[in-house]
Amino acid sequence: MNQDIQKSIDRLRSGDPRALARAISTVENRSAGWSDLLKALFPHTGKARVIGLTGAPGSGKSTLVDRLAKHYRKENQTVGIIAVDPTSPYTGGAILGDRIRMQDHYSDPGIFIRSMATRGSLGGLARATADAATVLDASGRDLVMIETVGVGQDEVDIVRLADVTIVILVPGMGDDVQTIKAGIMEIADIFVINKCDREGAERVEREVRAMQSLATRNDCWTPPIVKTVASEGVGTEKLAEAITDYEAYLKKENLVFKKNVENWQERLVEMLRDAMLEKARARMDGGSLERYAAEIAEHKRDPYSLVEEIVRGAERN
Amino acid sequence: MNQDIQKSIDRLRSGDPRALARAISTVENRSAGWSDLLKALFPHTGKARVIGLTGAPGSGKSTLVDRLAKHYRKENQTVGIIAVDPTSPYTGGAILGDRIRMQDHYSDPGIFIRSMATRGSLGGLARATADAATVLDASGRDLVMIETVGVGQDEVDIVRLADVTIVILVPGMGDDVQTIKAGIMEIADIFVINKCDREGAERVEREVRAMQSLATRNDCWTPPIVKTVASEGVGTEKLAEAITDYEAYLKKENLVFKKNVENWQERLVEMLRDAMLEKARARMDGGSLERYAAEIAEHKRDPYSLVEEIVRGAERN
Numbered sequence: 001m002n003q004d005i006q007k008s009i010d011r012l013r014s015g016d017p018r019a020l021a022r023a024i025s026t027v028e029n030r031s032a033g034w035s036d037l038l039k040a041l042f043p044h045t046g047k048a049r050v051i052g053l054t055g056a057p058g059s060g061k062s063t064l065v066d067r068l069a070k071h072y073r074k075e076n077q078t079v080g081i082i083a084v085d086p087t088s089p090y091t092g093g094a095i096l097g098d099r100i101r102m103q104d105h106y107s108d109p110g111i112f113i114r115s116m117a118t119r120g121s122l123g124g125l126a127r128a129t130a131d132a133a134t135v136l137d138a139s140g141r142d143l144v145m146i147e148t149v150g151v152g153q154d155e156v157d158i159v160r161l162a163d164v165t166i167v168i169l170v171p172g173m174g175d176d177v178q179t180i181k182a183g184i185m186e187i188a189d190i191f192v193i194n195k196c197d198r199e200g201a202e203r204v205e206r207e208v209r210a211m212q213s214l215a216t217r218n219d220c221w222t223p224p225i226v227k228t229v230a231s232e233g234v235g236t237e238k239l240a241e242a243i244t245d246y247e248a249y250l251k252k253e254n255l256v257f258k259k260n261v262e263n264w265q266e267r268l269v270e271m272l273r274d275a276m277l278e279k280a281r282a283r284m285d286g287g288s289l290e291r292y293a294a295e296i297a298e299h300k301r302d303p304y305s306l307v308e309e310i311v312r313g314a315e316r317n
Numbered sequence: 318m319n320q321d322i323q324k325s326i327d328r329l330r331s332g333d334p335r336a337l338a339r340a341i342s343t344v345e346n347r348s349a350g351w352s353d354l355l356k357a358l359f360p361h362t363g364k365a366r367v368i369g370l371t372g373a374p375g376s377g378k379s380t381l382v383d384r385l386a387k388h389y390r391k392e393n394q395t396v397g398i399i400a401v402d403p404t405s406p407y408t409g410g411a412i413l414g415d416r417i418r419m420q421d422h423y424s425d426p427g428i429f430i431r432s433m434a435t436r437g438s439l440g441g442l443a444r445a446t447a448d449a450a451t452v453l454d455a456s457g458r459d460l461v462m463i464e465t466v467g468v469g470q471d472e473v474d475i476v477r478l479a480d481v482t483i484v485i486l487v488p489g490m491g492d493d494v495q496t497i498k499a500g501i502m503e504i505a506d507i508f509v510i511n512k513c514d515r516e517g518a519e520r521v522e523r524e525v526r527a528m529q530s531l532a533t534r535n536d537c538w539t540p541p542i543v544k545t546v547a548s549e550g551v552g553t554e555k556l557a558e559a560i561t562d563y564e565a566y567l568k569k570e571n572l573v574f575k576k577n578v579e580n581w582q583e584r585l586v587e588m589l590r591d592a593m594l595e596k597a598r599a600r601m602d603g604g605s606l607e608r609y610a611a612e613i614a615e616h617k618r619d620p621y622s623l624v625e626e627i628v629r630g631a632e633r634n
Contacts, residue, residue: 042619264610271624276593293581302359307588
């Protein structure tokens with residue numbers, strides 16, 4: 001192994017937040033050595049508990065994650081948080097709020113927070129998040145929390161990588177909240193009704209119960225509903241208990257390995273897709289991509305035959 | 318060309334809704350002949366106006382799309398609507414509401430509504446939506462409207478395919494609505510403030526204006542803000558005018574072709590990614606994917622080296 005890589009892994013595993021931040025940037029941006037770094041880190045992975053939290057904008061995800069982080073810190077566990085931001089596809093900027101939140105925890109090196117922003121379509125957010133979680137896991141963090149807005153397919157893919165998936169609902173989000181719930185119903189291992197002191201909390205609970213009676217999980221776990229008021233710290237302990245319960249269930253039923261295999265199947269497909277795309281793009285520099293697009297826009301060429309040609313070309317190379 | 322394909326294209330172009338529904342299903346599900354069908358349809362495309370509408374759940378997208386559809390029907394234009402649903406990654410079911418809405422319009426063959434559901438990660442929603450829009454365009458519909466929840470990256474990718482992108486905001490969606498707006502700020506050609514009779518409409522307008530003063534478009538268009546109450550039909554005419562204005566601007570500045578080329582660049586990359594992935598998967602049947610995933614879960618093998626091996630293998634084949 002490269003000596004530089006060994007050095008940065010040693011510093012990473014000693015808990016140095018700067019080494020951690022640098023390693024995540026390397027894999028996120030696919031900077032030089034990213035692949036060797038991940039290969040070298042892989043043997044150190046598989047120890048962290050990975051918890052995914054998702055909910056609509058305004059559901060109080062960040063506050064809840066903060067509360068959980070502080071709860072686990074009291075138990076002397078080290079925590080890594082990945083906050084996935086919906087960001088502009090053009091500017092790639094991250095949300096200010098999380099940057100501020102990051103500084104808030106800066107005094108405690110036991111909590112490491114990282115905002116992930118979209119980097120265009122190549123690679124994608126799910127891939128970057130999975131790799132960042134791998135780095136945090138390898139660094140020896142006891143707990144990795146992944147927090148994301150739960151509406152798009154991207155976000156669903158992201159939280160599915162977690163061992164425990166928590167879906168956060170809030171009362172009074174309007175009628176269309178049903179569409180969100182329908183989309184993420186099956187991925188929830190635990191439901192949280194946050195801001196449960198608001199009117200309508202019972203209605204949300206009834207709706208979740210009604211949907212649970214229709215949905216079929218392929219195991220025997222019935223996702224519990226935990227009520228919280230994250231802004232006041234109400235319900236954090238109960239949520240932590242629910243997480244422990246589900247982890248115990250997974251262990252008891254020998255589902256940990258099965259879940260791991262399923263997750264890796266999905267990640268492999270994602271990784272393959274990215275790697276193959278890179279290969280295809282390598283055959284087609286920026287200039288010719290634009291020329292092809294212009295020919296299609298002029299209707300001189302149909303895109304479906306073109307793609308077949310390029311893929312066939314990639315076979316021969 | 319295959320005679321069956323020619324026949325279905327003839328029926329499609331005569332306006333037959335059943336032929337249309339069948340053709341969209343063929344390309345959406347990648348059923349036998351999908352590629353030949355798209356190749357044969359391509360010469361007939363490029364005539365429809367494609368309008369994308371996006372907004373948070375509860376912003377009244379569907380109602381606004383209905384109003385617009387009825388407006389254009391009065392002008393004797395034929396309309397195709399693609400409603401993109403956030404759906405379960407497991408069951409793949411679509412939202413009931415849209416199914417009901419579809420029947421509502423059934424009496425008018427001049428309006429064709431199609432719900433698109435997520436079909437897992439292979440291919441993806443953006444690809445399926447783009448192909449469905451291609452079919453509607455080729456069928457001779459004057460106008461194609463694509464309606465989607467505007468939070469995830471997927472959805473942003475989808476509306477970017479449109480010639481005109483409309484972002485729908487509503488007053489009083491809570492503090493975190495900022496995160497949605499920040500993510501889709503730059504893709505809006507027109508802003509709609511729907512439910513503008515609610516308290517807070519002026520605040521939303523001020524926020525949009527404030528953000529516009531920070532954002533930079535790479536053209537000279539300032540996206541107008543149109544206020545509507547879609548449930549009562551208020552503002553529909555003004556929105557239609559704003560759409561026509563923007564189309565006129567694109568034409569005047571010779572931006573139509575440029576936008577087309579940009580769109581095709583992105584679509585080509587997506588299509589390439591899918592095609593290359595299919596190729597990689599073909600080398601790795603379901604059985605070996607599971608075996609590989611198990612080896613990774615057991616830490617017998619690292620996934621990064623494995624993917625490199627498979628991609629290299631694909632080169633030789």
